């Protein structure tokens with residue numbers, strides 16, 4: 001069995017986010033990037049199948065700019081066997097459906113029994129790539145997986161997270177796609193040995209043009225971000241300032257007046 | 263035949279799920295902007311043995327309910343539901359197709375959109391017309407920004423809609439129910455069961471005070487300062503999802519859409535950014551205090567009082583002040 005994990009490099013959630021001058025996305029100049037948190041859990045889910053002898057190879061794929069190769073290196077250092085990088089700066093602004101098409105084109109001819117990705121990316125929060133890839137490849141898909149178990153008869157049993165602490169159990173006939181929710185496992189970190197070994201592992205790079213997707217593949221249908229804005233302020237909190245002791249006294253006063261718990 | 267807005271209805275246990283009324287509410291609210299009326303709004307309802315559900319929706323918001331019944335559709339599974347919805351969309355040719363941003367909605371919507379070959383806007387809070395185009399507002403960066411998307415020329419325009427984006431449709435309609443029987447193809451996903459997740463331990467729902475810590479607390483052992491403040495206030499310790507995912511606290515402490523919903527008299531959020539999935543679980547609290555080093559954190563949007571600062575300075579200072587006040 002072969003597994004493919006779809007990953008994305010995203011800005012660290014702790015980054016100082018500012019809107020870019022065009023007002024259409026965040027200003028990328030001050031950001032530091034990491035492997036999307038959800039994807040770490042997706043990678044771990046496949047690596048565990050490999051550890052258990054159920055999977056012979058785990059491949060990591062990303063679609064993104066040059067810098068994204070760093071996230072692939074992280075996957076290779078953590079245990080993935082090889083990587084595929086669909087490298088194109090235009091991908092950042094592409095509709096998820098276009099990214100999904102590029103992914104399907106890039107893995108054409110390879111037979112992956114299980115494709116896993118994170119439930120969502122921490123930057124655009126689209127939550128679509130897994131489902132779109134599944135439909136384009138005519139495979140079943142389960143989102144928000146909180147457990148994964150391979151069963152006899154070529155099926156994968158997945159527990160999908162619902163709301164209110166409930167789970168939906170579903171059997172997927174392999175080959176299949178899952179999107180992984182955080183907390184499904186405890187992702188391992190790269191070891192020093194893994195980091196050294198990763199240097200020798202292959203990253204195959206392809207461009208959109210290599211995949212037969214021309215410049216018109218992105219945005220030609222009019223899909224675009226019109227603007228990015230700060231969220232509505234809501235009712236707006238009263239903001240307290242000053243040294244910690246003084247702020248604490250002010251907080252205490254309000255807690256006393258407003259809540260009656262003291 | 264045909265319609266302008268098609269709503270994907272959800273049901274469970276023989277009842278219409280609330281999100282369906284909200285989607286119909288949204289459809290009725292935006293239809294006039296497209297020059298459409300109540301007669302242009304329909305619903306698609308896959309399932310089995312749900313004639314009464316269909317009738318209820320036809321009576322409250324949908325001019326027609328396209329009812330797709332088959333034994334395989336008894337319970338939700340992406341495969342089957344996607345083909346049923348896709349077939350109805352192809353027959354009805356709507357301009358706009360709306361799903362709820364629910365576990366089943368976000369599961370099936372990408373399949374349907376990809377099957378139709380059109381883009382999708384997820385987790386939308388607003389749909390509005392601007393300069394002759396439909397624009398979809400959705401959150402990005404876990405709520406730190408709103409992204410306004412133009413989905414372009416393709417039709418239908420497909421969206422999943424956040425809970426609470428619109429009020430539930432409250433009017434009545436004299437809609438029809440029409441049974442349709444599209445081919446579902448070979449189904450490769452099979453529903454097994456729905457079950458409860460792990461339970462036990464603390465019960466946050468009864469706590470009068472909750473002091474919650476997020477990823478900003480940084481490590482399991484650093485939660486001591488959160489626990490001390492909770493103890494001083496006679497309350498419980500809550501957490502955001504990353505905290506329980508990383509095992510800093512057991513799952514039962516998680517507040518939010520996939521954890522518990524709480525409404526204590528006092529909720530103190532420390533090092534929590536305020537993602538929508540967390541906010542839905544605590545916004546009903548009586549009084550909300552937020553402590554975060556990032557002045558732009560969305561948590562301040564729901565808080566009554568906020569402090570921009572280091573939780574490792576503010577929290578111990580507050581604990582000390584509370585203890586003094588209580589003579590502890």
Ligand SMILES: Cc1cc2nc3c(=O)[nH]c(=O)nc-3n(C[C@H](O)[C@H](O)[C@H](O)COP(=O)(O)OP(=O)(O)OC[C@H]3O[C@@H](n4cnc5c(N)ncnc54)[C@H](O)[C@@H]3O)c2cc1C
Nearest residue numbers: 476477478502503518519520521533534535540554555573
């Ligand atoms: C389907 C689904 C369900 C989900 N369910 C839930 C749920 O039930 N509950 C939930 O909480 N999340 C849930 N999430 C996850 C959610 O989207 C967010 O990722 C999560 O809430 C973020 O947690 P956080 O605020 O602790 O972390 P972050 O977003 O990383 O925020 C950490 C915050 O700490 C601040 N900080 C850091 N250091 C300090 C310091 N020294 N002093 C003060 N502040 C500091 C930072 O400024 C930042 O704002 C769900 C997501 C999905 C997709």
